[in-house]
Amino acid sequence: MADGPSNPTTTLAPARPDPAAGAPASGAEPQASRPQPVGAFPLPAGYLLVPAGPDTEPARRALLAGQVPDPWPPRLRAHELAMADNRDGALAALSGDDVVTRFNRFVLDPDALDDDAVAGLRSELGGLAPLVDVVSFVLGRRDIPPASDPGGAGEVAALVLSAQAAHAVSAGEQDVATRLLEESATAAEQAPVLAGLMLGAAASVGQDAGEPAEQTIDRLQRALRALDGADGLRAGRAELHLALGGAFHARAQAEERPDLLAEAIPHYHSTLQLVLSTESPELWASAHADLAAAYLTMPMTEASDQLRLGVAVQSLRNALKIFTPQSHPQRWASTQLNLANSLVYTPSTHQADNLVEAVEIYDAVLEVRNRESDPIGRARVLANQGNVLAHLGMFAPAKAALYEARFIFEEFDDQESVRSVRGVLDEVARQQTLIKSEEQG
Structure with missing residues (x-):
């Protein structure tokens, strides 16, 4: 994702020099270039700032596009470790006392600074200062989300709006949250991956609030377009595909339009292509269960359509490797029922065995x-x-x-x-x- 003439890269001025340390060297590099890839990846790595410099610039652009740098530059060793969930190692790798390093240490260990130190850090961050408030809110240092800065823009403004949306959801104000997330996506124009994630969140909140299916589908489609090529966010893209498949599926049922199931199925397949059972077991199992439900619901018009029943049976068995009565009682029961029903109607040379297995499954479900x-x-x-x-x-x-x-x-x-x-x-x-x-x- 290159920054063109319409997407200028801006920089954060160096921290105010310590008088005891002497004047900074002539031509000192700025501390951080913008836009920053904040908010795209999961916490805590997702809020770490990338320091400016020719050695880190390719990595900044890769992260901004939702990709994991390969290789990581030595100066971003802390980011690499944080991405691998090695918080202690990341903290140990953060040496130096520049403002970007101190902010990144704050992200990884927010309780290490007292309120005065946090305020001082904020005063040095310039246009990135609201990120201190965002991190404080998200990580529990403060209960009130940051206020919007009239002069705020870009990815920073987007994260402020996202924090406000999270607060609105907790207050039961889904309509307010949806509006804020849409505004966040618009603010993140120069960081399309972040914009896509905000649209996906808006779709989820709006759907829970009962918005029309067409609106949910539109947001999810826009979100997936924004995340196209974000290979480092496979799980996030998979969640969006699963949600979009579910939205088409729900609309097919509500409007009695089985043709829409053909729109849902490719998204279930996309989910399964993006994640493994060992990486995202619940997401993987949900995609298998929903894919099977779609296949079982589609009308049978040709003899070859019965092959779908066999695929559905296998997908349901895969889902039940993850869904158990203890871990996911409701999903386990519904998946078991779909499996039993599909065994009854799937043509087989072992039909009697299938019927006996179906009876046993019904017995297990009746227990719950x-x-x-x-x-x-x-x-x-x-x-x-x-x-x-x-x-x-x-x-x-x-x-x-x-x-x-x-x-x-x-x-x-x-x-x-x-x-x-x-x-x-x-x-x-x-x-x-x-x-x-x-x-x-």
Whole structure:
């Protein structure tokens, strides 16, 4: 990401010299060039300033584009260690008493400075001074977010607005937070990766606040375009792809438009291409579970479409390597149900084995879906299990499951489900009558 004529690089003036140290050497380099790649990477590395100089300039541009420098320049050894979650090593690598080094030490160890030292650091940072307030708020030194500086601009203003948005979310003011995040994205025009992350956050907050799906989709698409090529932010890009796939998926269900599922599926695949199960297990499992749900929901129009059921089964099994009853009880239950349902309908030369496995899965889910916490959910599992037991010819347990399901549906006046269960019970009765007739004949 090169800075062109319309994107001038600005610099932070050197810290005020210590009289006891003598005058700085003639032609001393500025302390930090802007825009700075702050806010793009996770904390604490994401708030470290890059000192100015020809040796660090390629790294600054790489980080600004969401890429990890290769190789790291020696002067950014602390940044490299912080990126690897080695905080102690990063602190040890920060030598010197210039303002950028002292700020970076503050980011890594905010409690090491008293309030007067923090105020002094802020006074030396010039246009980057609000970052001290941002870090203090984000890391818990202060409860109130920084106020916007009328003269603030660029990535610094964007982070101030982001901090204000976080405070608004905690206060339940999602509409205010969404507006602030949009403003933050606009302020970060010269730092497109940061702008993209702000748009992604705005999409998430807006979606939680009930904004239209079209608005969520638009923000996520703009965010992904801004992060194109940000190879150092694979997990962040994967989260955006998963969210966009989910937004298309939800819209497909809400508007009864199965064609939109075809828009969701590529984003689930993109998520799986960006992360490994060992790197981001929950994200990886969620993508597999959501991909399978989309495949199971898509209409079957051709015989070849049944291949999707096999892919769905494998994705669900992958998701269940991460989702367990202890770690993710709700996701585990829903994924297990989708697996059981797909086993029932997936063509196989081992269909009887699949049906038996489905019954066992339903049993496991019923242990966590009880009458008190989720009566309707329990009834649906019982109805599915009763149907499968009937197909296996296990009529007694099938009827027991179906009767309990019907009783719950009647209690909650779900007449459509009651009729469905009665239909299965009638079919069970007919099958039992046929068997008796054959035995008597």
